[in-house]
Amino acid sequence: MRADDRxxxxxxxxxxxxxxxxxxxxxxxxxGRPGPSGPGRRRxxxxxxxxxxxxxxxxxxxxxxxxxxxxxxxxxxxELAPGSDLDLLLLHRGEDSxxxxxxxxxxxxxxxxxxxxxxxxxxxxxxxxxAQDTRVLQxxxxxxxxxxxxxxxxxxxxxxxxDWRSMAFSRLATLRRGVDERIDRHGxxxxxxxxxxxxxxxxxxxxxxxxxVAASWVTDPPRAAIPAAHQLLLDVRDELHRSSGRALDRLLxxxxxxxxxxxxxxxxxxxxxxxxxxxxxxxxxxxxxWHRVGRLARPASRVPWRRGRGRQADRVPLAEGVVxxxxxxxxxxxxxxxxxxxxxxxxxxxxxxxxxxxxxxxVDRLAAQGAAMPVPWPAEARDALVSLxxxxxxxxxxxxxxxxxxxxxxxxxxxxxxxxxxxxxxxxRFTVDRHLVETAVEAGTRTRRVSRPDLLVVGSLLHDIxxxxxxxxxxxxxxxxxxxxxxxxxxxxxxxxxxALTAHHLLLPDTATRRxxxxxxxxxxxxxxxxxxxxxxLLHALSESDAAxxxxxxxxxWKQALVDDLxxxxxxxxxxxxxxxxxxxxxxxxxxAEAPGVQVLVEPGDRATTVxxxxxxxxxxxxxxxxxxxxxxxxxxxxxxxxxGSRAVQVWWVQPRYGAPPDAALLGEDVRRALDGGxxxxxxxxxxxxxxxxxxxxAPPPPRVDVVPGASERATVIEVRAHDVPALLHxxxxxxxxxxxxxxxxxxxxxxxxxxxxxxxVGPDGEPLTDEHAAAVRLTVLDALPV
Numbered sequence: 001m002r003a004d005d006r007x008x009x010x011x012x013x014x015x016x017x018x019x020x021x022x023x024x025x026x027x028x029x030x031x032g033r034p035g036p037s038g039p040g041r042r043r044x045x046x047x048x049x050x051x052x053x054x055x056x057x058x059x060x061x062x063x064x065x066x067x068x069x070x071x072x073x074x075x076x077x078x079e080l081a082p083g084s085d086l087d088l089l090l091l092h093r094g095e096d097s098x099x100x101x102x103x104x105x106x107x108x109x110x111x112x113x114x115x116x117x118x119x120x121x122x123x124x125x126x127x128x129x130x131a132q133d134t135r136v137l138q139x140x141x142x143x144x145x146x147x148x149x150x151x152x153x154x155x156x157x158x159x160x161x162x163d164w165r166s167m168a169f170s171r172l173a174t175l176r177r178g179v180d181e182r183i184d185r186h187g188x189x190x191x192x193x194x195x196x197x198x199x200x201x202x203x204x205x206x207x208x209x210x211x212x213v214a215a216s217w218v219t220d221p222p223r224a225a226i227p228a229a230h231q232l233l234l235d236v237r238d239e240l241h242r243s244s245g246r247a248l249d250r251l252l253x254x255x256x257x258x259x260x261x262x263x264x265x266x267x268x269x270x271x272x273x274x275x276x277x278x279x280x281x282x283x284x285x286x287x288x289x290w291h292r293v294g295r296l297a298r299p300a301s302r303v304p305w306r307r308g309r310g311r312q313a314d315r316v317p318l319a320e321g322v323v324x325x326x327x328x329x330x331x332x333x334x335x336x337x338x339x340x341x342x343x344x345x346x347x348x349x350x351x352x353x354x355x356x357x358x359x360x361x362x363v364d365r366l367a368a369q370g371a372a373m374p375v376p377w378p379a380e381a382r383d384a385l386v387s388l389x390x391x392x393x394x395x396x397x398x399x400x401x402x403x404x405x406x407x408x409x410x411x412x413x414x415x416x417x418x419x420x421x422x423x424x425x426x427x428x429r430f431t432v433d434r435h436l437v438e439t440a441v442e443a444g445t446r447t448r449r450v451s452r453p454d455l456l457v458v459g460s461l462l463h464d465i466x467x468x469x470x471x472x473x474x475x476x477x478x479x480x481x482x483x484x485x486x487x488x489x490x491x492x493x494x495x496x497x498x499x500a501l502t503a504h505h506l507l508l509p510d511t512a513t514r515r516x517x518x519x520x521x522x523x524x525x526x527x528x529x530x531x532x533x534x535x536x537x538l539l540h541a542l543s544e545s546d547a548a549x550x551x552x553x554x555x556x557x558w559k560q561a562l563v564d565d566l567x568x569x570x571x572x573x574x575x576x577x578x579x580x581x582x583x584x585x586x587x588x589x590x591x592x593a594e595a596p597g598v599q600v601l602v603e604p605g606d607r608a609t610t611v612x613x614x615x616x617x618x619x620x621x622x623x624x625x626x627x628x629x630x631x632x633x634x635x636x637x638x639x640x641x642x643x644x645g646s647r648a649v650q651v652w653w654v655q656p657r658y659g660a661p662p663d664a665a666l667l668g669e670d671v672r673r674a675l676d677g678g679x680x681x682x683x684x685x686x687x688x689x690x691x692x693x694x695x696x697x698x699a700p701p702p703p704r705v706d707v708v709p710g711a712s713e714r715a716t717v718i719e720v721r722a723h724d725v726p727a728l729l730h731x732x733x734x735x736x737x738x739x740x741x742x743x744x745x746x747x748x749x750x751x752x753x754x755x756x757x758x759x760x761x762v763g764p765d766g767e768p769l770t771d772e773h774a775a776a777v778r779l780t781v782l783d784a785l786p787v
Contacts, residue, residue, distance in 0.1 A: 012059045016108040019059070023052035024112055031082050036263045037238035039231065046078040049086065050146050053109075057147035060104035067092050068148040069105070070156075072139035073117075081238045083247025085115040087139060091152050094122055115247070123156045130160045134175050137164060138212050161215060168216035169297050175209060176290060189279035191430045193272075193422060197237045198249040202279030204233055206286050213289055218296060221289040222360050225404065229278035236275060239263055251275065269422055276420035276431055284404050287397060291357060295327050319350035328359040331366075341371040344407050345384035352391035352398045360401075367405035376489035385488075386454045389437070389461060390444035399437050414465055414480055421468035425754075429551040432467045438549035439463065439542075446541040455494060456538050459501035460545050466502070477502045500535050501542055508543045512562035513638070514719065514758040516745040517569065519712045520579070526566065527573040536574065540567045556608060558638045558653045559749075585642060589614075589651060593644040598675070600668035602661055608637055608653045609661045613671060617648040622743050623733020625650055627681040628670045630727035633657040639729075639748035685727045703785040707774045708758075715744055715760035716769040718778060722785050724755045732757060735784035739777045741769060 026048045030041060050071075057069045073087035074080065086109060092098045102120045109116045121129070130137040140160045145153040164171065182199055189200035198204045207230045210221045236259060240248050243258040251259070253268075260271035315323040321335035321343050329351035337343050344366045351358050373381060388395055402408050409416045421432040430438055443460035447453035462484060466477025481502045485495025507529055515522040530536045543563060547555035569579035592599040592614035603610040611634070613625050622641060629636060634654040641650045654661070673679035700723035711717040720732055729748060736743060736759060745760040761777065763769050769777065 012061070012104075016056055016059050016104075017111070019052055019055045020108050020112040023048060026052075031242060037235045037242065039234075042080055042234065042238070043078060045080045045082075046075070049075070049080060053086070053088070053105075054147040056105050056108050060101050062101060062105070062148060064148045066095065066149065066152075067101075068150070068152040068156075069146045070143045070153050071146050072143050074142075076139070076142040076144040078144075079234055081234070081247075082241035083115075084241075085117045087117045088119075088146075089126070089140075089143065090118070090120045091126065091148075091156055092120065092122060093152070123152070123159065126156050127159050127163065131163055131167075134171065134178060134212075137171075138208055141212055141215055142208070164212075164215065165217055168218050169293075172213065172216065172218065172293055172297075175212065176293070179206070179209065179286070179290070188283065190276040190283060190420065191434060193424070193426060194250055194252050195275060195279065196250045197233050197240070197275075200279070202281075202283040202286070204230070204237070206282050207233075210282075210285060210289060213293065219289060219292040222285045225281035226285055229281040232274060232278045235263060236271070272422040273420045276422065280400070280420065281404065284400055287400075288357065288360065318354060319346050322347045322350045324354070324356060325359070327356065328362075329354070329356050330359045330362045337366050337369040338371050341373045342378065342381045342384060344370050344402065345381055345388065345411070348398045348402055349384040349387035349391070352388050352395040355391075355394045357397055358401045363401045363405045363407070366402075367407050367410075370407065370410075373411055375487055377487070379489065382454065382458075382489055386457050389440040389457045390447065390453070392441060392444060395441050395444075396437060403433070412484070414484065417468040418465060423467075427551055427553045430549070432464055435549055436461050436464055439545045442545035442548045443541060446545060449541055450537045451534055452494075452497070452538065455497050455501070456541055458488065459498050459538065460542055462498065463502050463505040463542060463546065474503060474506070497535060497538065500530070501538055504529055504535075504539055505542055505546060508539055508563050508566060509547065509559060512566040513559055513749040514747050514756060515711060515717075516715070516747070516760050517562070517566055518745070519714060519760075521711070521713050523566070523569045523573050523579045526570045530570065530574075533571060533574050536567060536570055553750075556637060556653065557605065558608070558640075585649060585651070588612075589649060590644065593647045593649050598668050598672045600664040600671065602664040602667065604661060608655050609634075611652040611654055611661070611664075611667065613650045613652070613667075614644075614647055615671065615675070617643055617646055618675075619740075619742055620734060620737030621648055621675075622650065622746060623730050623735075623737055624674050624681070625652070625671055626733050627685060627727060627730035628667065628674055628679075629654060630730055631670065631679075631681065631684050632662045632667065634661065635724075635750070636729055636748060637750045639746060641743065641746045643744065681730065685730065703782065705778050705782045705785070707778055712760060712768070714768065715762050716774050716777075718759050718761060718774070718781065720755070720757040720759070720781060720785070722755055724750055725786055728755060728785070729757065731784045731786075732759075732781055735781045736761065736777065739780045740764065741773070741777055742766075 027045065030044050030048060033041065053069065062069070068091040070076070070089045070091060071087065072089050074084055075087045090098070090102050090105070095101070098120055102118070106116060106118055126140065130140050137160065140157060141164070143153060143157050179201065182205065183201045186196045186199040187201070189195040189197070189202035192200060196203060207226065210226065213219065214221055236251065237249065239259045239262045240251060240255055243262060244255050248255070256268035256271055260266070260268050263271065265271040265274065315325050315330075315332070317323050317332070318329060321332050321340060323330060323332045329347060331337070331343070331347065335343060347358060347362065347366065388398065399408070403419070409419065415433065418432040418436065423430070423432060423435065428435060440457050440461040443456050447456055450456050462477070462481050464473060464477065465480050465484070466473040466475070469476050478499055481499050482495065485498045490498065507526060511522060511526055517523065530539060540563070544555070544560075547559075572579045589601060589612045592601060592612060595614070597615070599614040601612040603612070611629065615621060626636065629652060633656065635657055636652060636654055638653040639650065641648060670679055674681050703720070703722035706719045708717040708719050722728060733743070741761045741763055743759050744762055747758040749756050761769060763773065
């Protein structure tokens with residue numbers, strides 16, 4: 001080791017303190033400069049950090065001919081964010097006192113309150129660890145010398161790179177498994193309301209993985225859109241660190257407005273849209289890259305669509321102007337995109353139906369040379385669109401390829417507004433445009449149930465096209481689809497059906513879960529709205545497809561049963577037959593009404609547990625049972641109540657917050673005690689509410705209670721919309737009971753973090769409430785809700 005004999009350890013330590021103070025001042029000046037973050041600020045921060053760390057290397061007495069201090073990871077790439085760790089690797093050739101010397105470098109960094117990820121390795125150790133851990137491998141692939149021996153740093157990087165290339169296929173499989181695990185944990189960046197800019201699929205981590213794949217020489221990932229997407233995510237992360245004062249990678253809702261303003265976006269939604277588009281570009285490149293890696297890793301004889309001998313594939317005809325070449329769909333030699341306006345859709349449909357991908361150069365050529373689609377669209381174009389969307393899951397990647405190239409917005413200019421538009425309801429798992437495509441693909445699995453499969457698929461694609469624009473999205477969508485139908489070449493009758501699907505796409509689930517199906521006015525209103533059995537069947541399939549594309553919280557066995565029942569009754573009315581009553585009351589549940597006292601039946605299910613409670617009917621019973629369920633930490637997802645003679649039978653669909661559902665006997669005993677006054681529900685629930693209040697959460701929108709005019713001829717209907725909190729239904733039920741009215745029917749639905757509860761109320765005389773009484777009940781319920 002070489003040490004400066006003229007400097008004592010005390011002097012060296014003092015110099016390190018001085019260097020650290022100077023760096024701290026320089027760092028604050030760089031981060032405090034006005035203007036948005038960008039490459040210039042990151043470069044200046046990296047340069048200042050390099051100078052400081054290099055000075056610490058010298059002050060530690062390191063021999064630059066035998067040691068190398070290397071920046072790895074984000075620091076190695078020059079992508080330091082305000083809250084980034086310093087990733088440093090100290091390379092040596094087997095020095096005895098290396099640990100003490102390393103401490104002299106690390107301690108001033110810690111004293112400067114900079115997060116440090118450090119390691120000390122010989123070349124052999126670095127090589128071995130890189131062969132075992134893909135994170136270490138990626139870090140060294142990005143290595144950059146900060147101080148010391150350049151040859152030593154180059155040797156390690158070259159050796160690790162050679163090992164990576166020699167074992168690429170086996171190690172790429174490990175890297176891919178890591179990607180899948182991250183998707184499960186962190187989701188897909190493009191479709192999250194609070195995306196993790198680093199770990200979500202399509203984030204910064206995946207840009208690094210694409211670099212590693214490119215370095216393997218197995219395949220060359222698409223590069224065109226990656227630099228801009230990468231820079232945007234870096235800028236957003238930098239501003240997130242600056243505005244929050246923390247090393248956050250998750251773009252939290254409360255931080256989005258500040259980050260948007262700092263980067264010059266109009267608002268948080270515009271920022272989220274840009275982040276989504278960046279994530280989609282990275283995901284598209286990643287999906288295509290991993291597809292190619294998987295195809296190349298298979299033996300030639302197992303690759304589909306390959307003929308002849310050797311690695312060279314023949315071109316296999318797939319459609320007019322479209323062939324398969326080397327496992328991807330390309331244009332034939334005689335294809336003329338400039339003279340064939342339907343070619344893009346025809347190629348896309350052929351690829352999706354074959355379960356293949358469009359080659360990137362083919363997509364680029366179609367985007368650059370494709371002829372404009374005539375308006376109205378020819379029948380061949382409509383058929384190709386339906387064939388594409390009806391191909392199942394392969395349609396998603398093909399559609400995304402067209403969308404990334406701008407082909408979709410060229411065909412449907414209205415698509416541009418919904419593209420990457422965020423959904424603010426957490427029930428949704430996708431952005432608006434992806435949700436529409438997912439719904440259309442889901443609809444493709446239900447086409448055997450309807451008379452016009454094409455209208456089902458196209459109507460599903462357009463049902464939320466009004467989102468992202470000012471005003472009610474359904475009303476806006478009605479106007480847009482009224483113009484899009486003729487644009488796509490549909491006649492007046494078919495265009496009217498598409499408009500009806502947009503206008504009523506929420507009619508069936510909303511009515512089934514919020515209205516009393518035994519009330520004749522309910523079914524009559526639905527029959528009047530849909531007008532025909534054809535539209536009813538299309539709406540039925542669209543409702544299921546829409547829910548499946550939304551997410552698990554949007555559908556359940558209970559909702560399916562209610563919607564099916566509503567459709568069955570509406571078909572009867574449209575056919576001029578009486579609507580037969582239906583009910584979730586199975587024989588086992590109805591049998592409870594015949595037994596005396598309080599009876600409870602617990603039926604575990606795949607998605608929810610069904611709890612049926614039968615008891616003598618009395619005012620406030622629903623609120624009491626809801627309170628007991630809350631005490632047992634059962635979250636109510638839905639509920640149905642009926643009167644059977646002098647007894648009430650309530651069916652509750654619940655999910656245990658923790659563990660398994662409680663025993664039926666225990667639930668029954670607690671209901672009896674609560675009804676008799678032996679169980680103080682308010683005291684038990686207050687303790688839970690106090691524990692709940694200790695957790696900091698963003699303030700939800702205020703609750704809303706409405707009296708729904710004309711919803712029923714036999715009762716007054718009130719609808720409660722609020723943020724879901726423990727024992728909410730207990731509060732509402734108790735408030736209704738204290739108002740001196742009876743609940744004759746109820747529909748309870750939980751959608752993500754919100755509830756929509758509907759109650760059919762009558763006065764002591766069994767008649768609907770007067771307007772004054774209904775208004776008073778509304779205020780009583782509203783006062784009982786948390787704000």
